[in-house]
Amino acid sequence: MTKEEVAEILDDIATLLELQGENPFRANAYRNGARAVKNLPGDLGEMVRQGQLTHVPGIGSTLREQIASLVTTGRLPFYDELKASVPQGALQMLRLPGIGPKKVRALQQAGITDLEQLQQACQKGQVAAMKGFGEKTQQKILEGLAFLGEVGQRVRIDQATPIGQRLLQAVRSFPTVIRAELAGSLRRRRETCKDIDIVCSGDDAHAILQAFASRSEVRQVVGLGDTKCSVILEEVVDGHRIVINADLRVVTDEQFPAALVYFTGSKEFNIQLRRRALARGWSLNEYELNDGRRAIPLRHEADLFAALDLDFIPPELREDTGEIDAADRTTAPRSARLPRLIEVQDIRGVFHNHTTYSDGAATLEEMAHAARQLGFEYLGIADHSQSLTVARGLSPERVRQQLADIDALNRKFRGFKLLKGCEVDILVDGRLDYPDDLLAEFDYVVASVHTHFGLSEEQMTERICRAVRHPLVSMLGHATGRLLLRREGYRVNLDRVLQAASEAGTMIEINAQPTRLELDWHYCKRAKSLGIPLVINPDAHSVGELNYYVYGVDVARRGWLEADDVFNTRSLQEVQKAFRTQRKP
């Protein structure tokens, strides 16, 4: 069982305990445990066997035993019993806005155990009559039922970003607004967002909130108070209708720095920051940092960090995975420091891109032109290999033709070069889809899994490790095959894959397609610690998709990567040299 699966079960247990009306702190302990497991460095099975879970904060004796049971037997009787005692419908009710564990419990005790019964009870007016409920709650449930599956779903970052940017510009243009910034997961550049958070400072909060609530893209005003407005937006992005929540919070300009930190989160990061303030007898909330006598004057976010003896922590790192310790100015000698994160302009080229030769929409020439427009020094072409017929994978003859075309084009370029690569399929047994003599003709080779997703974890891990160890493979393509919000990745032990890559000197791709965004940032951090170079690749199938590399930079930043950790920050010469030396005879 993978770390992710174990973490999900612990998280489920937390939810089930809440639904049972258990002590909320006990439930929270399971959520913390889930997070701790997810962030563990290394192979969970190995750590359990070695007894290394003993010193992990957030995992005590009970969780340790339960995790061991899950890892060694794949089962946890406690979880099974808990699951059996809570009706499936209860979990679905939790997805309704405004409905939490307490209300679900009340409904269950009234004999309403699934969504269908809930709808009927609301229509008959029975829910409004229950203690603690009322007309409005009943109406809200009915509205929630109508939009279930639409509102409250997470949205990909490439879809949320343009909506957030437009909204932010609008807020900045409202009269009396002084400062405004995106906050929340969008500012932390998470792969997906549940809502769009904006914080602003201004003199007339009422007018600002009114202007926000009256925007044309607002479908519904969910809440409107003195300092805060919550709406549901409906917008079309790239031809897709997106429904997403948006919150605006208005504070005074003196409060803005503390508010921005607070609403940027993450929640776990905020808790740690607040604990740090408490530890010195201070207090921190969304308005101010107070030393017990007065609010400490803050002009910018960095002032708040400095007041707590911390270096400025970039939003992408605020996940409570060690960034506060790394930023701590009081520990001497500094054991760990915050990384100087990679930036978009550090990228000099990308390696995994398709053309009309296989399933791309643009020709070699068009792709090269677009890459030069982006200021790249080089562009790697890596079309699909022969067995991937659905993507018009290239036969050896066709791909040799492509290599000749690239040579011809390169003779025309000054200060720019097309690099010759391929995205070779990793066959079901871990062999590659081209013979070695052909692979040796490329400048570099990306190896990816596109078929047989249903293998067991053991088989898939072996399959990928074998490809990663192949002396002609330069980098592993999209490491787990996940499609965000649509498909889980295949079952694979990534810790073993990383180990194999580290030993073989094989690089690993950060696939910057916003539908994929893997290697997941948790593992980027781990890859870095193993000395594996990461490669940001847009996996572009058209000219426009070359721009996706910026989302790969987001992932890299969340994974603590510096420019030196990412292969495509190197110059053309360095890249070519590295590819050559990677292939030891």
Place this chain on the structure above:
DNA sequence: GCCGTTTTCGGCCCGACTGTTTTCAGTCG
């Protein structure tokens, strides 16, 4: 359930908003 330079028991971040209430519980972030 976890955790400990105040503690092995008694805490566990904290405020806004809503709706159902006559003073506050539940939800949310």
